[in-house]
Amino acid sequence: MTHDERSRPPVHALLADGTTTCIRAVRPDDHSQLQGLYEEMSPENLRLRFFAASRRSAAQAADRACAADRPGYRALLAETKDQIIGLAEYERSGEPETAEISLAVAEGLHHRGIGTLLLEHLVSAARADGITAFTADALAENHEVLRVFADLGLRTARRFDGPEVRCVIQLEEDENYLTAVEERGSAAGVASLQPLLRPGSIAVVGAGRKAGSVGRAVLRNLRTGGFTRQLFTVNPSVSSLMSVPAYPSVGALPQVPDLAVLAVPASALPATAEECGKAGVRALVVVTAGLDAVQTTALLATCRTYGMRLVGPNCLGVCNTDKAVALDATFAARRPRPGTAGVAVQSGGVGIALLDGLSRLGLGISTFVSLGDKYDVSGNDLLQWWECDGVTDLALLHLESFGNPRAFSRTARRVTRRVPVLTVDAGRTDAGRRAAASHTAAAAPRTMTRQALFTQAGITATRTIGELIQTAALLHSQPAPDGNRVAIVTNAGSAGVLGADACAEAELTLPPLPADLTTDLLAVLPEGASTTNPIDATAAVSEDQLRKCVDRLTLSGSVDAVLVVLVPTAVATATGAHLARALTHAPGRHAGAVVAVQLDQALPVRLLPTTTTGSIPSYADPQSAARALAHAVRRARWLARPPGSVPELARIETAQAHAVTDAWLAGHPEGGWLDPRTCAELLACYGIPQLRWAWAETEDEAVIAAERLRGPDGRVVLKAHWPGLLHKSEQGAIHLDLQGDAQVRAAFRDFETRFAGLLSGVVVQPLAERGTELFAGVAQDEVFGPLVLFGLGGSATELLADHSARLAPLTDFDVHDLITSPRCAPLLFGHGGGGPVDLEGLEQLLHRLSRMACDLPQLAEADFNPVLARPGGVTALDVRVRLLPRTAHDPYLRRLR
Structure with a gap:
C-alpha cells in the first residue's frame, strides 16, 4: 500500500445496528491493535480464519497489514472509538486484474455488518485500481464468511476442493449490487434514527429559567406535549425546571439519554457535545446557531468519534406525533396536529409554515425534522424512515442543498412508488452560470439540474409552499388520475371559462364528451343546462342533480378527473354549502379524482370530509386546483412507467x-x-x-486534405483551431462551401492573417x-x-x-x-x-x-x-x-x- 493510499482521509459509515464506524487505511502504528484483534479470537475463529489455530498467525497478519509500501496491496480497517473492530485486505495475484482478499472481524462483534461494510469499501477501492475480480479461499464449514460473500450482491462463483472452497467475486457494479448496498444502507440508516425519533429518554441541555429562551421553549413543548418517556434537563443552577428534574451536567444524569437537545451558546457547544459523546448519548439535536468554522468542525468530529447522529445545528428541532412517543422537541409556538405527512426542511421559517398549513388542512404530520445546516441527518435519511414507519403516506421536503444527489435519487425513486414525495424547488442558482464559456455550460444552470433530478426520481416539485400544501391535499385525498382528461362542471358559465383557462395553462385537456354521455347528463340536469365541456349546470342546479352529474362523469371512463367550480348566486335553489354536499355525501368513493373550487372560500385550500372515510379537496381558485391536478397526473404517469x-x-x-x-x-x-x-x-x-475530418497545419496540407475529403459536390469546410477557441461562428473561424484548391488556399491564408499568433491548425471536413x-x-x-x-x-x-x-x-x-x-x-x-x-x-x-x-x-x-x-x-x-x-x-x- 502506497503512502498516498495510507494518507487518504477516513470516512464514517453506519453499521447494521445503526452505530457508526470509521473506515480508513491501515497505518504502521496500528500493529499492536491488529495483532490484538487476532489474538483475542477464539481458537475456533482463528482456525476458520487461518485454516489453523496458531497464535503466530496473529503477529504475521499484523506484520503484513502494516508493512512498508507494497504495490498491489491495500488494507482497510474499521474502528470505533479508536478501537479496531475489523480488517479487510486485498493483494493482486498473478493476473493484474484479480486480487486475493481476506477478512477479519473482532471477537464478539459478528452480525453487525462490519465485514460487509469493509468489503463494500474494498470493492470501491479495487475498482478504482482497475481490479475486476476478487478471489478468496475459505474452509467449506466457514458458513459465515461464505454468506457474507454471497450476500454482497456481486456475481460469485464457488469451486469446492475437499475441505476448502475457492470463491471468485466479479466486481462489476450492476443493479443487483447497487440494490443490495442500498438495502443495507437503508436498514442501517433507519436503525440509527431510532434514538432521534423514538428516544427512550431525552435531556435538554441549556434550558434556563428565563421565559422566552429557546431551550426553555423546547423543554416546555416536550413536557406539555405529553412525552411518554424519561425527560431530564441539564442546568447547574436549579434542581428542577418546569417540574422536570435538573442535573448539573450530562455526566450527572441518572441514566444516559438516547437524545440530547442542545440549546447552549455556540462557544460552549463543542465541549457540551464532547460531554454527551463520552456519556454515551446516541443522537443530538442542536438548535444553537452562529457557529464559526472551528466550532463546526469540532461538533461534527465529536459526533463522528462517538457515533452520534446529528440534526442541525441552527434548527427548529424534531417531532414525532405517534401517541406512543409524543415527541415535540421543537421551539415552535404551536403544537403540530398528529397526522400522516412526514416533513423535513432546512429553513425553520418554512418548517413553521408547513406545520401550520398541514395542521390547518387537517392532514397533520407523522414526523417533522428541521435539518437546519444539515451537517449529518439529511432528506435521504428521512425518506428511508418514512418508507417503513407504517404511518407516513406523504413525504414533504424543503431542501436548499443536496449532499449526495445520486444516492438521494435512488432512494426517492424507491420511496415515491409507495408514498408521494413532494418538494419545493428552492435554492435556484444566480444568473451567473448563464455566462459560462460553452454552449453546454450555458444551457445547464443548477435549476435545470435539480429539475432533472426531481423528474427522474418521480418527485413532485412545486414552485411555492402554498402550491406544495395544495398539491399535498389532492394527493392525500384523491386517487391518482389515469390521464389528463378533465371535465369541468359549474353552476355559472363564466366560472367554467376560468376553469377551462386554468386547465389549459396546466396542460390538462378538456375533451368533448360522447353523445350518449351528454344525453344522460341532460336527463339529470335542469332545463337550460349545457353539456359541452365545460358543463354549465346553471344556477338552478340542485344538490341531487349535481351529485348525479358528477357520478355519471366519474363512472363514464371518458374523463380522468372532474373539476367542480361553484359560485354563490342569488338565484340558486341550493346554497354553496348544499352544492358542496353533493360531492361529500356521495354514496361511495368516486371512480376518478374529484376536485372542488369554491370561489367564495376564504382559505386557499381545505379538505371537505365525506360521509365515507375520505375527503374532497376544495380550492379558492381554479388555477390552484388545476396545478394540483397536473402534479397528480404527472405522478400517475411516472408510476405507470417501468423504471x-x-x-x-x-x-x-x-x-x-x-x-x-x-x-x-x-x-x-x-x-x-x-x-x-x-x-x-x-x-x-x-x-x-x-464527420470525417483531417488536421492541417500548412496551406499545402489543407489542400491535400480537402482533395481527399471532398464529397460528390466537391465542397469542403475549413475550421480554424487554437486552444480555448469555443464559438467558431462568432469568431468568424469557419469557412463553408469551399470549392477547388484556390478557395481552400484563400481560406487558410485568411485564417493565418486574422488569427496570427493564435492559429495552431485547421480542421478540414467535407460539407455536410x-x-x-x-x-x-x-x-x-x-x-x-x-x-x-x-x-x-x-x-x-x-x-x-x-x-x-x-x-x-x-x-x-x-x-x-x-x-x-x-x-x-x-x-x-x-x-x-x-x-x-x-x-x-x-x-x-x-x-x-x-x-x-x-x-x-x-x-x-x-x-x-x-x-x-x-x-x-x-x-x-x-x-x-x-x-x-x-x-x-x-x-x-x-x-x-
Whole structure:
C-alpha cells in the first residue's frame, strides 16, 4: 500500500445496528491493535480464519497489514472509538486484474455488518485500481464468511476442493449490487434514527429559567406535549425546571439519554457535545446557531468519534406525533396536529409554515425534522424512515442543498412508488452560470439540474409552499388520475371559462364528451343546462342533480378527473354549502379524482370530509386546483412507467479512454479543452460517430486534405483551431462551401492573417449534407454528477434554449424523454414531410455520451454542436471536450458526510 493510499482521509459509515464506524487505511502504528484483534479470537475463529489455530498467525497478519509500501496491496480497517473492530485486505495475484482478499472481524462483534461494510469499501477501492475480480479461499464449514460473500450482491462463483472452497467475486457494479448496498444502507440508516425519533429518554441541555429562551421553549413543548418517556434537563443552577428534574451536567444524569437537545451558546457547544459523546448519548439535536468554522468542525468530529447522529445545528428541532412517543422537541409556538405527512426542511421559517398549513388542512404530520445546516441527518435519511414507519403516506421536503444527489435519487425513486414525495424547488442558482464559456455550460444552470433530478426520481416539485400544501391535499385525498382528461362542471358559465383557462395553462385537456354521455347528463340536469365541456349546470342546479352529474362523469371512463367550480348566486335553489354536499355525501368513493373550487372560500385550500372515510379537496381558485391536478397526473404517469434500464453498449473501450485522458492531463495538469485529435481519439473509445475530418497545419496540407475529403459536390469546410477557441461562428473561424484548391488556399491564408499568433491548425471536413441540426452535451456537476443535455442545435442554440436534460446514467426511458421533450421534437419524427431521422442512431449517441460522462469524472464538459440528424444516420459535426484533473468518486458507497 502506497503512502498516498495510507494518507487518504477516513470516512464514517453506519453499521447494521445503526452505530457508526470509521473506515480508513491501515497505518504502521496500528500493529499492536491488529495483532490484538487476532489474538483475542477464539481458537475456533482463528482456525476458520487461518485454516489453523496458531497464535503466530496473529503477529504475521499484523506484520503484513502494516508493512512498508507494497504495490498491489491495500488494507482497510474499521474502528470505533479508536478501537479496531475489523480488517479487510486485498493483494493482486498473478493476473493484474484479480486480487486475493481476506477478512477479519473482532471477537464478539459478528452480525453487525462490519465485514460487509469493509468489503463494500474494498470493492470501491479495487475498482478504482482497475481490479475486476476478487478471489478468496475459505474452509467449506466457514458458513459465515461464505454468506457474507454471497450476500454482497456481486456475481460469485464457488469451486469446492475437499475441505476448502475457492470463491471468485466479479466486481462489476450492476443493479443487483447497487440494490443490495442500498438495502443495507437503508436498514442501517433507519436503525440509527431510532434514538432521534423514538428516544427512550431525552435531556435538554441549556434550558434556563428565563421565559422566552429557546431551550426553555423546547423543554416546555416536550413536557406539555405529553412525552411518554424519561425527560431530564441539564442546568447547574436549579434542581428542577418546569417540574422536570435538573442535573448539573450530562455526566450527572441518572441514566444516559438516547437524545440530547442542545440549546447552549455556540462557544460552549463543542465541549457540551464532547460531554454527551463520552456519556454515551446516541443522537443530538442542536438548535444553537452562529457557529464559526472551528466550532463546526469540532461538533461534527465529536459526533463522528462517538457515533452520534446529528440534526442541525441552527434548527427548529424534531417531532414525532405517534401517541406512543409524543415527541415535540421543537421551539415552535404551536403544537403540530398528529397526522400522516412526514416533513423535513432546512429553513425553520418554512418548517413553521408547513406545520401550520398541514395542521390547518387537517392532514397533520407523522414526523417533522428541521435539518437546519444539515451537517449529518439529511432528506435521504428521512425518506428511508418514512418508507417503513407504517404511518407516513406523504413525504414533504424543503431542501436548499443536496449532499449526495445520486444516492438521494435512488432512494426517492424507491420511496415515491409507495408514498408521494413532494418538494419545493428552492435554492435556484444566480444568473451567473448563464455566462459560462460553452454552449453546454450555458444551457445547464443548477435549476435545470435539480429539475432533472426531481423528474427522474418521480418527485413532485412545486414552485411555492402554498402550491406544495395544495398539491399535498389532492394527493392525500384523491386517487391518482389515469390521464389528463378533465371535465369541468359549474353552476355559472363564466366560472367554467376560468376553469377551462386554468386547465389549459396546466396542460390538462378538456375533451368533448360522447353523445350518449351528454344525453344522460341532460336527463339529470335542469332545463337550460349545457353539456359541452365545460358543463354549465346553471344556477338552478340542485344538490341531487349535481351529485348525479358528477357520478355519471366519474363512472363514464371518458374523463380522468372532474373539476367542480361553484359560485354563490342569488338565484340558486341550493346554497354553496348544499352544492358542496353533493360531492361529500356521495354514496361511495368516486371512480376518478374529484376536485372542488369554491370561489367564495376564504382559505386557499381545505379538505371537505365525506360521509365515507375520505375527503374532497376544495380550492379558492381554479388555477390552484388545476396545478394540483397536473402534479397528480404527472405522478400517475411516472408510476405507470417501468423504471427503465441502462442498456449494454458494444464497442466501448473504457480502459483506453482512461489512458487517453490520463495522458492528456499529464501534459496539461490544469486541464482544459482537448485538441481535435485527442477529442476524436476519445470519442472513438465510445463509438460516437464524427464527420470525417483531417488536421492541417500548412496551406499545402489543407489542400491535400480537402482533395481527399471532398464529397460528390466537391465542397469542403475549413475550421480554424487554437486552444480555448469555443464559438467558431462568432469568431468568424469557419469557412463553408469551399470549392477547388484556390478557395481552400484563400481560406487558410485568411485564417493565418486574422488569427496570427493564435492559429495552431485547421480542421478540414467535407460539407455536410442537409439535415436537422441538434445539440447534445454533458455538464459535470460536482454535486449532482453528469447532466446530459439535448435539443435544437446550431448557432442559435443558446438564444432559443430549446433543451431538455437528464442526469446520467441514462436509462432507455430517460433517452426517450430527452428526445421527445424539446419543442423541436416533431422535426425528428418527420414533421413537414421530410421523414423521421435515424432515431435509433440518436438514442445510441445519447447513451454513449452518458456512458462516457459516467466513466470519466475528468470530463467537465462535452459540447456536440451541431449534431446532424438525417434519416440515414446521426453524425457529430463539431465536438469540444473539456477535462479537469478530478478523481473518481463512488456516489453509492456507504458513508456519512
